[in-house]
Amino acid sequence: MESSVDDIRGVVFDTLRASLPKPVELSDQTNIVRDLGLDSVAVMDFVMEIEDRLDISVPLDRIAEVENIGDLVTTVRDLKGRA
């Protein structure tokens, strides 16, 4: 299973690109709400795609703490490591 930080970052980038209307340059510093213009529900929807790919559930309080893509990668890595 994909579970190294790089693998997880790859999954996050792929999933985000697929759910955004136009191509955007992505990095760990990309702010999910401000830079990508996603609202609170759109963020939760996109996290669901990642959950499916990695067979984890990200609790809502953990999603709320996420500001940029780097935070999301760390959170997912943490949950994946525990699974």
Place this chain on the structure above:
Amino acid sequence: MSLLEKFAGLSAQYNSLESIGANPFNVTFDRVLSPTEAMIGDRRLLLLGTNNYLGLTYDPAVIAKAVEATRNFGTGTTGSRIANGSYGGHRELEHALADFYGRKHAMVFSTGYQANLGMLSTLAGKNDHLLLDADSHASIYDGSRLGHAQVTRFRHNDPDDLHKRLRRLADVPGDKVIVVEGIYSMLGDTAPLREFVDVKREWGAYLVVDEAHSLGVLGETGRGLAEAQGVEADVDFVVGTFSKSLGGVGGFCVSDIDGFDILRVACRPYMFTASLPPAIIAGTMEALHQMRTQPQLRARLMQNAERFYEGLARLGFRVGPELSPVVSAIMPDAETASMFWTNLLKAGLYTNVSLPPATPNGLALLRSSVSAAHTLQQIDHAIALFAHVGRSLGLIPYHAVDAEALIAGE
């Protein structure tokens, strides 16, 4: 100013609606004439967006009871039930609700929002888990945030996804509480409760069903979706509201669980707020009685809903996936939804605009709710106005069956 700067984006959106003089989120009715008509200034409007499913707000018996209660018990209770005492009416309404649902226990809250806030934050404790349908109402999300449970969201109306998430939690300690709704308020679709019940049983979870929009609407006696799908015995908690079919305000929860009454001193949104005023309690009690003794209201509601839903679909509008009294036309974007809404209002028809993030999948919706109190003529008039505005905005083809032909053909 800096304190509110975080709302700059929202503010820009809101102000742009205000500046064109048609803001669907800031409407004031100067007079209300009946469950289906109101006035803004000197303009008479047909109401098609009030969730007044059974039209009981002007029922003479309901009004008489509310007036009598105000004379006998005053305008308000001026306190909470815990600190300042319940009135007999609060208990009577709880007994009436328990009787209606065939449950041992009932608890009344001051709003439907607080019922969800209270039940979800209290039922699931620190080491428990709440599993919410992705399209849940804001009150369900807020209730889950008020409590201390871990919250997991599953795909809308997807029992397999719920199963997957419960499997991931299989070895994690704590109770699991699943929350779904009867009718979803944005698109009017219903939950596949039987399948959810199977999943719930398999994993030994509890099930909460919010019947806010389905009380008085679905089921043989109006108890909602759980009754309609024959799964009431597997629903551990039913939450609902008095502010839609029952024409008042307030919320409730009914259950058979042992020890239910301890919630009265553990549930903060129940404890630390003023209790419902006597007029509301008495009016709701009578509305419940009217609802139980007049099943024809429900029949008329569904007839009207079908006529309107089919009418919009035939005109070429994209509507929700199921027939229900909530009828949403899916708009291409927020601007079109607002423009559609404004044109209908100018033509004398009041509906709702629903926008993301309150809607699923980023949809912009022109939302209507049908009432048993609408006449067939009012429904047909509304369809004709939708046809006119839809064509003028290029949203539906001209060659579709036009509203007049539709009406004549039925």
